[in-house]
Amino acid sequence: MVSIIADLHTHTLACGHGFSTVTEVIRAAADCKLEAVALTEHGPGYPGGVGIAYFNTYRDIPPEMFGIKVFKGCEANLMNFSGELDFDAERLAKMDVVIASCHKEVTPIGSVEENTAMYIGAIKNPYVDIIGHPDSPLYPVDMEKIVKAAVEYNVALEVNNSSPAARPGSEAICTEMIQYAKRFGAKLAVGSDAHYHLIVGRFDYAFAIINQLEYPLDRVINTSMETLLSHLRRNR
Numbered sequence: 001m002v003s004i005i006a007d008l009h010t011h012t013l014a015c016g017h018g019f020s021t022v023t024e025v026i027r028a029a030a031d032c033k034l035e036a037v038a039l040t041e042h043g044p045g046y047p048g049g050v051g052i053a054y055f056n057t058y059r060d061i062p063p064e065m066f067g068i069k070v071f072k073g074c075e076a077n078l079m080n081f082s083g084e085l086d087f088d089a090e091r092l093a094k095m096d097v098v099i100a101s102c103h104k105e106v107t108p109i110g111s112v113e114e115n116t117a118m119y120i121g122a123i124k125n126p127y128v129d130i131i132g133h134p135d136s137p138l139y140p141v142d143m144e145k146i147v148k149a150a151v152e153y154n155v156a157l158e159v160n161n162s163s164p165a166a167r168p169g170s171e172a173i174c175t176e177m178i179q180y181a182k183r184f185g186a187k188l189a190v191g192s193d194a195h196y197h198l199i200v201g202r203f204d205y206a207f208a209i210i211n212q213l214e215y216p217l218d219r220v221i222n223t224s225m226e227t228l229l230s231h232l233r234r235n236r
């Protein structure tokens with residue numbers, strides 16, 4: 001049976017609104033029998049979060065722990081309507097995985113046209129692997145355009161398992177995104193967006209909605225290590 005083999009979206013104590021250590025997150029992923037976990041701390045643009053130096057010392061964390069792979073990445077913030085991120089290209093190139101997301105604490109909220117152009121700007125960044133939670137009701141978009149851009153630039157769109165709790169009203173937007181992704185051939189990624197280690201590896205909502213809409217699981221980038229690595233390494 002096809003299942004999710006890696007949690008591609010997790011946070012730790014470091015961001016100021018998470019509750020577990022890096023070690024607890026990795027151990028929780030191993031306990032869930034995942035093959036990999038990505039550390040994707042919020043970028044330095046997030047108020048009260050980590051500074052850029054945090055990402056330098058990722059070097060001390062081994063690439064494998066407790067028998068699973070550890071990807072060292074980030075959840076970058078879209079900083080303006082051009083979709084520029086809070087990391088430069090050199091820094092992004094060194095990450096194992098880059099999620100780019102809009103957060104109300106730092107990302108401006110615009111019209112449908114502005115929000116859509118902002119997301120497409122981030123999609124065009126060659127180091128962005130995944131657009132995080134594009135289902136936010138706070139950032140209304142032209143989803144067809146976003147999905148088509150994701151196909152053109154080979155970026156995966158995230159089905160975020162925490163969206164129903166974190167972004168009430170997101171389910172209808174997520175449904176629309178998956179339907180367009182199925183129709184136009186966009187890739188999806190699944191992540192827990194855990195801010196506590198007990199949430200790591202929890203994909204119940206994401207897996208159910210993907211299956212319910214009969215989206216082909218072989219186009220979810222984290223259903224096999226081979227598919228995952230080929231996506232993450234395509235521009236690195």
Ligand SMILES: [Zn+2]
Binds near residue numbers: 133
């Ligand atoms: Zn986020």
Ligand SMILES: [Zn+2]
Binds near residue numbers: 009010011075193
């Ligand atoms: Zn997150």
